[in-house]
Amino acid sequence: MREAAPTGVSALIPTQKVLRHSVRRQVLDALRAALVDGELVPGEIYSGPALGERFGVSATPVREAMQQLAIEGAVECLPNRGFRVLVRTPRAYAELVEVRALLEVPVMLRLARTVPAEAWAALRPAAAATAEAAAAGDLAGYADADRAFHREVLALGGNDQLVEVAGELHRRSQWPLPGLPRPGRAALVADAAEHVALLEALITADLPTAESLLHTHFTTAPA
Template sequence: MEEDRVPLIPAQKETRKVLRHSVRGQILDALRAALVDGELVPGEIYSGPALGERFGVSATPVREAMQQLALEGAVECLPNRGFRVLSHTARELAELAEVRALLEVPVMLRLARRVPAETWEALRPAAAATAEAAAAGDVPAYAEADRAFHREVLALAGNDQLVQVAEELHRRAQWPLPGAARVRRAELVADAAEHSALLEALIAGDLAVVESLVREHFATAAP
């Protein structure tokens, strides 16, 4: 049968089991983590029943989660076969980085001019979370912490639609390229350090440094 040849997440990776409550959301989070970490390989086809067995749940929440991932541009639905992980190109990721910069840089610079230091101080835990995930070399945890940091910064603008659109772009920018090597710990640590440096500049009210760091952060996000 076709399904017998559908690959699972690699056996050497221990997939976390999920509780019965909020099953769909937990499966969606687990699949997103597997995509970011390269466990779900671009171009490969995965079936709902096979992944459901792996996670210890029925195929239904897996299919529901995969349908959401299809809306996010991560997979495509193949009737009677399963879901193929979509391949992305370096150009696509570079374009996403450019769009993110056009959206976020002006907002961050505007916030830098009007948000008080004590408000920026409250973002220290978010920056620390990126550093902790980076130090551990945990790519999925870093991806989540990275989005959370940017989300908390942009939330200060008071525009929910901005936060939602920016997070969707950010998530799409985190899908790995086909055949790309796993992100190295040193790369994560360097990226996390940019968050900390930016936050210190914001607290100090050093607008010139803020602008330089913000623009550099998005420039290095492009492949």
């Protein structure tokens, strides 16, 4: 008797394609971490096959991940050569920080006046995650936890477009500046401490302290 054809989502998505997408995502995450850590050096050219060998995968998922980084503005594609990590200027970094502050600070101050204390208290694990990554000196882990904390705060406003745009700007602000050392453990710990202090001010409705911490946070964030 002939078996019935499979139905549903599983029939539409071949297992091989799912696994390939998973590999591509893992490579993309690894490349993003290498970019934040400074392992991918601004101005240097990297080939898909060489990076694939490093990750133990074929060049295809590496190229796909690099193409995503090109869309995000982290690298540029060089035909028949590979991908060059773009060199960012201090002015470009300062502009990113300014735009982030213009987007996030007013929203957070508005939320400080409308969001109940229990909603702020629910974000304590996100703030604690930044403190843990900072204490470990895990730069890439801190970058992820930092973005997650800001994302959860902004999500309280219910504007998905704002969360997405602010998150992309935040990611770009974490890319390395050439010629400068990456933030050390002390800088990360100080930045994470501002998350915790800001959250406590929001929980207790201490608006003057919250506003002061917000402005300080965006001007002293580790680059």
